[in-house]
Amino acid sequence: xxxxxHYWVAEALERDLGxxxxxxxxxxxxxxxxxxxxEEFPHDIVNWLYNWNLHHHYIPAExxxxxxxxxxxxxxxxxxxxxxxxxxxxxxxxxxxxxVWMAGTDEQKRRLASFMKDQHGAMCxxxxxxxxxxxxxxxxxxxxxxxxxxxxxxxxxxxxxATISGVTFVLARTDDAGGARSLSLFMVEKSKLDEKTYxxxxxxxxxxxxxxxxxGIRFEDAFVAEDARLGAEGAGLELALKGFQITRAxxxxxxxxxxxxxxxxxxxxxxxxxxxxxxxxxxPQPRRVLTDAFLDVLIGDCATIxxxxxxxxxxxxxxxxxxxxxxxxxxxLEAMVTDVSAVLGARFYMREEFEFGIFQKTLRDVAIISxxxxxxxxxxxxxxxxxxxxxxxxxxxxERNPEVLNxxxxxxxxxxxxxxxxxxxxxxLVSRGADDVLQGLPLALTxxxxxxxxxxxxxxxxxxxxxxxxxxQAELDSLDAHVTASSFEYGHDQSPESFEMAKQYCxxxxxxACVHMWLYNRHxxxxxxxxxxxxxLSLRRLMLTFRREKDLPPRLDDxxxxxxxxxxxxxxxxxxxxxxxxxxxxxxxxxxxxxxxQLQAK
Amino acid sequence: MTxxxxxxxxxxIEAIQTWMVNQxxxxxxxxxxxxxxxxxxxxxxxxxxxxxxxxxxxxxxxGEDLPSTLLWDYPTIAKAASYLVEEIGVSPAAEAA
Numbered sequence: 001x002x003x004x005x006h007y008w009v010a011e012a013l014e015r016d017l018g019x020x021x022x023x024x025x026x027x028x029x030x031x032x033x034x035x036x037x038x039e040e041f042p043h044d045i046v047n048w049l050y051n052w053n054l055h056h057h058y059i060p061a062e063x064x065x066x067x068x069x070x071x072x073x074x075x076x077x078x079x080x081x082x083x084x085x086x087x088x089x090x091x092x093x094x095x096x097x098x099x100v101w102m103a104g105t106d107e108q109k110r111r112l113a114s115f116m117k118d119q120h121g122a123m124c125x126x127x128x129x130x131x132x133x134x135x136x137x138x139x140x141x142x143x144x145x146x147x148x149x150x151x152x153x154x155x156x157x158x159x160x161x162a163t164i165s166g167v168t169f170v171l172a173r174t175d176d177a178g179g180a181r182s183l184s185l186f187m188v189e190k191s192k193l194d195e196k197t198y199x200x201x202x203x204x205x206x207x208x209x210x211x212x213x214x215x216g217i218r219f220e221d222a223f224v225a226e227d228a229r230l231g232a233e234g235a236g237l238e239l240a241l242k243g244f245q246i247t248r249a250x251x252x253x254x255x256x257x258x259x260x261x262x263x264x265x266x267x268x269x270x271x272x273x274x275x276x277x278x279x280x281x282x283x284p285q286p287r288r289v290l291t292d293a294f295l296d297v298l299i300g301d302c303a304t305i306x307x308x309x310x311x312x313x314x315x316x317x318x319x320x321x322x323x324x325x326x327x328x329x330x331x332x333l334e335a336m337v338t339d340v341s342a343v344l345g346a347r348f349y350m351r352e353e354f355e356f357g358i359f360q361k362t363l364r365d366v367a368i369i370s371x372x373x374x375x376x377x378x379x380x381x382x383x384x385x386x387x388x389x390x391x392x393x394x395x396x397x398x399e400r401n402p403e404v405l406n407x408x409x410x411x412x413x414x415x416x417x418x419x420x421x422x423x424x425x426x427x428x429l430v431s432r433g434a435d436d437v438l439q440g441l442p443l444a445l446t447x448x449x450x451x452x453x454x455x456x457x458x459x460x461x462x463x464x465x466x467x468x469x470x471x472x473q474a475e476l477d478s479l480d481a482h483v484t485a486s487s488f489e490y491g492h493d494q495s496p497e498s499f500e501m502a503k504q505y506c507x508x509x510x511x512x513a514c515v516h517m518w519l520y521n522r523h524x525x526x527x528x529x530x531x532x533x534x535x536x537l538s539l540r541r542l543m544l545t546f547r548r549e550k551d552l553p554p555r556l557d558d559x560x561x562x563x564x565x566x567x568x569x570x571x572x573x574x575x576x577x578x579x580x581x582x583x584x585x586x587x588x589x590x591x592x593x594x595x596x597x598q599l600q601a602k
Numbered sequence: 603m604t605x606x607x608x609x610x611x612x613x614x615i616e617a618i619q620t621w622m623v624n625q626x627x628x629x630x631x632x633x634x635x636x637x638x639x640x641x642x643x644x645x646x647x648x649x650x651x652x653x654x655x656x657x658x659x660x661x662x663x664x665g666e667d668l669p670s671t672l673l674w675d676y677p678t679i680a681k682a683a684s685y686l687v688e689e690i691g692v693s694p695a696a697e698a699a
Binding site: 238388429 | 630649658662670677
């Protein structure tokens, strides 16, 4: 069993699902590609996951479930997503239950937990409307007060699992005067609605996740009782925005699972495919693409796992952390999947050839993740509005309370450290300028300076990591100065330059997360992690956003990265800073050349 | 309430209103005279999230943590200032000194 217990559920799920290349496994590539071709909802898979009791891990212990923390959650969502984003996402719409765990009454929590556990129920999120997209306050769906409850009217579209779900969380206008308090949130249990008062809208045909129940729902004088409302009347927007802080960060786990399959499939091809007397992997250019892709996965890991743990440590900062992770990880990994497709050559486009055609499906599926729960633009907008405050806070709090900050960072990033329970009530609409990750850069530099005497480290690696960390700090200072000097932009007229600054912020936050992850875990995540070449190369990759190649320290030899990539592949381990055990791959059939010899040759 | 307390509160409310008018006028690059304390801030093009960030500036000035939804619940400068003084007991004169 993995020494870190947050990975036990993921490992057990892997073991029981089995090798995805074996057509007999549940969630095999063959099964999920077939379902995708037929555009069929993965009922069998979802039922299997319920029977496995995975849904218990979406319900907090105090509500009768087994949810521990989001680090564990991210790990098992990666397991689902590396096999099939359609089913992974369909099952994980259950993370909307956190709206109730966060804001519901004891009775509402009891009802929802029973619905999930006893009826194997699922839920969907009815926020968006055809005419209004991300403009939640502009919505036309209304909830009009009547004796004992409300009448819902209007249409929500496009909604994932709108039809195949028993509960839908509906954001509806309860105050015609408009404004930030005009919306309320309702937990609508379809079983309690008069069937004549609601209609499901037809399935929407999509480019990827084609088996998904992407549809909509229309209400016509649908009566919901008073006790369907979550929180106070008028609290809808506030709850919606806080709920997004949870789900946006978790969306990164979808992308990471998909990225694993894209990389694993392509690597397998590159190691087997022989051209001009050598394997594709032995050629420097494709090899570089694959090692860089592996670095992208590790970079994403540091941000995603750091945030998954940070939820339990600094929930009040998640208006920032979550926006960063949602933007950066999903967008970068989507690009990474496209990058590796070049190595796969024409096969990336084929729907049956090579590994049951899983690559083209992954490529199509992963493209939607950056759009979920707030698009890239929405996330950057949420962040850029806070950048003045973030810059001001950093200027004011430099070097203040370093012990407290260090303790928080150590808990967020030290994977062997116990986590306090997550309390959704501590989420805040804005972080009041606080962002531990970037605020902790001076602390990281102090720690790096103290490592000079550490004989286990190569001086060049430490030197590069230190140099890059100083660069992150310098770029942050420059960004802060720029933000402070720029004029206040409001409404939805922010300049494209502000969006670029928000992107830079995301890159810097992620780079700092990589440094913290290394510093707080050097002694227990294995030799590859401890030596830090991956970190120096990752930071260099991130700093290329800011500096010219020739102004950076030279690129370290990446042989260790390629070697680790192959080790994880051959041992069936997740490509990750926590390379937990995957289901063992079946031995190759006689018709395919053995990879063993080639692995030994590396 | 004594007359002295009432007078202190009136001064406090006025001080907060003046600060908010000037702050928003500067940020929006419009003359302070154009901002009416009785108008909802959305009238000046500020949306719900902008008003949350303005609360951050107000917190910095007053040196106190405020509910980030202050301007959602009290959407005009006049209502927000009265709430801060009468319900929370904020005293800007001391803070701003």
